[in-house]
Amino acid sequence: MPDLLIELFSEEIPARMQVRAAVDLRARMTDALVEAGLTYAGAASFATPRRLALALEGLPAESPTTREERKGPRVDAPEKAIEGFLRGAGVSREDLQIRDEKKGQVYYATLTRPGRPAADIVAEELEKVIRNFPWPKSMRWGNGSLRWVRPLHSILCILTDDAGEAQVVDLEIDGIRAGNTTRGHRFMAPDAFTVTGFDDYQARLKRAYVVLDAQERAETIWHDATNQAFASGYEVVEDRGLLAEVAGLVEWPVVLMGTIDDAFLALPPEVLQTSMREHQKFFSVRNPKSGRIERFVTVANIAPPDHGATILAGNQKVLAARLSDAKFFWENDLRTVRDKGLEGMAEGLAHVTFHNKLGSQADRVARIAALASEIAPMVGAKPDLAAEAAHVCKADLESEMVGEFPELQGLMGRYYAEAAGHDDGVPEACEEHYKPLGPGDAVPSAPVSVAVALADKIDTLTGFWAIDEKPTGSKDPYALRRAALGVIRLVLANGFRIDLKNGLLIAGRRSMASMLCRVVEVGQDSIKLPLLEAIGIAKGESSIEELNKKSLEAADLLAKGFGSGVPPQSWEVARSNDLLAFLHDRLKVHLRDEGIRHDVIDACLAMQGNDDLTLLVKRATALADFLKTEDGENLLQGFKRANNILTQAEEKDGVEYSFGADVKFAETDEEKALFSALDRAEPQITQALETEDFAAAMSAMADLRAPTDAFFEAVQVNVDSPVIRRNRLNLLSRIRTICLQAADLTRIEG
Incomplete structure (x- = not known):
């Protein structure tokens, strides 16, 4: 069974698009082939800055022959209807069969579709996939109609049989004819070479300084970076997002570590890290003893003959210019804080609109400060400190540093609050209030x-x-x-x-x-x-x-x-x-993610005090745990049975049975036992609920299971005697009232 290898070779694909593009190529191509009758044993897709690749194993040599039986009109149907059926099925009248059915004789056509060679199907479907590829942004170049993320240079498309013989799929798109050749690294191995299958393709690419697998490139970068840092007594600041991005920028990663000029080491480490990550795609390297960012790691896409000295010199020069800007912003902001305080820095918020119907950011800060001082006693904070923190929590929005790096808002607020002399949790609140x-x-x-x-x-x-x-x-x-x-x-x-x-x-x-x-x-x-x-x-x-x-x-x-x-x-x-x-x-969404059923949440939301979220969750958790037990499930069924009988009787009689159950009217031992069990459980449940010990309340409710089951097995509620009937209905009302103290069990499903 042949294997399929496809490579779409182009100018550089943006790193942010590569992973999604590889997934889309695999999904769209495999779906199209399966729809056309070509199954496969395995599929893998890859992306580098200059290529998308797809490898499929175990394709059949051709699609299977299919037969479809299609029902047509009745034999005595109008001629136009029969002719339309013939055209649609692509058969002649002589090819039709006549079968007897309940409503008369009906025409049937048997449609046979012979199998097609895999190469023909691949060519047809690959052209559709390429022409309709879902790039977020694409371009058209030259005189062709093809749109691609960057100019497409070549298409490799081969089917390799079990003997290792490779067949080039006959395909041409806008003058680009598919072949069996590709190219390696742009600078270190630019010449074309032929391949015979995926293993050969991957091995020859590596010899041509191209690591095909993005995960392998990322692991190489991280391994080399951490080893170089460790050898010098440093550690690399972990940044998985940057690692994935850089792995999409290089085909042959070469890790180089450089030094940050001493003039910039006094900057907050987050400023250094953000500036290097956003502008230069550098990893930050930290001194574990001081916690300062003192070095950086850059990843080159070439193995330089001077071991990276020239690259590092150029990068350090550019980095110094970037960090000079950051240092200027930092010093200017500190000067503003020293001269005016954070309140002075925040003055400009009066001219920043939060929303045209809700006023400025300064209006919003005033509202937050008033509300924070009212919330403070509920969370163990001092109202004056909460108000102080709220008044300055948005001040850094007016800083030059946050203007340059918006992602540092909050964090810079903490630094500026510390510089302004705030303490007692105020600086931390400036940073954490967004969380x-x-x-x-x-x-x-x-x-x-x-x-x-x-x-x-x-x-x-x-x-x-x-x-x-x-x-x-x-x-x-x-x-x-x-x-x-x-x-x-x-x-x-x-x-x-x-x-x-x-x-x-x-x-x-x-x-x-x-x-x-x-x-x-x-x-x-x-x-x-x-x-x-x-x-x-x-x-x-x-x-x-x-x-x-x-x-x-x-x-x-x-x-x-x-x-x-x-x-x-x-x-x-x-x-x-x-x-x-x-x-x-x-x-509800949050608790469902925690494994609590929606009906359990609804049962607790129906209770008083549902705006106390801690109490609500405590109740819901206890109820969920209780219903997972055999006692809980059986008691729920007993409650529902009691509630159904009681509800039907109240609707029929037009009265509410909610008071007056008396043990002196009890006739059976089971009835008396239920009275006794309710008398024991009710004070226990009430006391437990008053102390918000819902687990204890549920446990006391579980003690009602056996006497409730015995009551329903031995006692008939709707008897002829109106006194006995009313007493038993009022007894059921006690069950309902006691159970509904914990949660609205009528909302529980099942």
């Missing part, structure tokens, strides 16, 4: 950092909810889902007990005040002055009570001025509840 940025990001635990991080994310959510800019479907331009997950992870990871509903309400009022400031600029003259007065108090450093009162007054004035008769309290609470529901939706 967590994603599911894999670390969650802050320092109290001041947590207070500011929560305030930052809650303000974002309530602000965009206030102006009705919510995520829709897959669109989330303001990253509100990420902000919601950040709130959830901050609360849960630290085990905080926060009244989210009230926090969202207060934060929403501040956001509304900012929105009203914008509206009043174009508002009606009759409401402009009272609005300004109300907003002025709502935005200022006022008490919560005054804020609540004045923000509602402002909202009421706005509603009246624009003809709305809806009381502000109504839509304000509705907006807060809607945002809480959004947080609950994100919590």
Whole structure:
């Protein structure tokens, strides 16, 4: 069975596109061949800066002959219908068979498609794949119609049989005819050479200074870099993203280590690392004793005769120019901090619009500071420190360093806060208040950092909810889902007990005040002055009570001025509840990833206090664990049976059976045993729930399983005696009431 080798040789492919392109080549080509009847035993794709390659093993020499039976019209159908069927099937009337069916005689055609040589199929499908390749960006050159990421120079396409004989697939695209030749390294082995199969191709490429496998190139780079650093007493700062990128920039990696000029060693290590990574694609090399970045590693795409001396000299010269800029930014920023403090650096935020309906970044900082001071006691932070940190947490957005390297925002804030003399967790809060940025990001635990991080994310959510800019479907331009997950992870990871509903309400009022400031600029003259007065108090450093009162007054004035008769309290609470529901939706996703069923989460969300996320998760975890046990599953079935009987009786009788079950009306031992079990379990469950020991509550509920099962096996609820029936229904109500104290078990499936 022949093997197939394809290589598409071009000018340099951007490193960021190579991995996806190799995957697309393999997927599209193999799918097309299988659809055409050519199966295969194995497939592998590769990418280097100048080539995409695909190797397939175990192709058949030709596609199999296929036979298809196609049903046609009835024999007495109109002639045009029969002729249309003949044309579609590609057969004549003599080729048709007539078969008897329930509705009469029907024509059938048997279509036989003979197999085709593999080479013909490969040529046909490869041309389609090349012409329709999904490059993110592509170009057309010369007079041809082909579009490719960079000019395509050659196509290697051969089928190699078991004897090792290679057949070139007959294919031509825009004047490029497929062959059995390729080229090695652009400078060290530029001449063309022939290959007979994949093993020969890979071996000859390596002799021509091309490492085909990107993973092998990455491993070579990392191995050589770490060895060189270790030999000099240093360590390479790990950067997997940069490693993958650099592996896509070279075909023959040669690792060289250079020295950073002493004039730049005082720069923060993150500045050095970011500047070298973003501008030069250099790896940072750290002195493990001092923690400073003192050297760099660059990867050349050539084996230089002078062991890299010329390359390193040129790179160090360019690096010095880059780092001179970074040093200039750093020193200027420090001068600003010394002269004006971080508050002075942040003055420009008043002229930076956060959102045209929510005011400037300075407005936002004021809201975050007020909210952070209110959250602080809930997370163990001092309100004045939380407010201090919040007031300066965005100051570095006005720094020259962050202007050059936006990815350093937050981190530079910590350095500048330390330089300005802030302490007691304020510098750390400047860096960490953006966290967590994603599911894999670390969650802050320092109290001041947590207070500011929560305030930052809650303000974002309530602000965009206030102006009705919510995520829709897959669109989330303001990253509100990420902000919601950040709130959830901050609360849960630290085990905080926060009244989210009230926090969202207060934060929403501040956001509304900012929105009203914008509206009043174009508002009606009759409401402009009272609005300004109300907003002025709502935005200022006022008490919560005054804020609540004045923000509602402002909202009421706005509603009246624009003809709305809806009381502000109504839509304000509705907006807060809607945002809480959004947080609950994100919590469901988070807990499902943790292995907790959606119906278990719904059962706990239905309980009081569902804005206390820590309590909610504690309850859900205990319930999930309980339902995994045999006692839990059986008790759930007993509860559902009791609830179904009770619900049907209440609907039929038009009354609620919720009180008055008395053991003196019990007639059977099983009935009396259930009364006794409920009397024992109820105080235990109540006490456990009061102390939030949900595991103990579930354990006490599990003790009800046996007497409940015995009751249903031995006792008939709907008996003729109205007194006994009512007593037994009220007994079932006790079961329902006790079980519903832990969670809304009616929402549990199964």
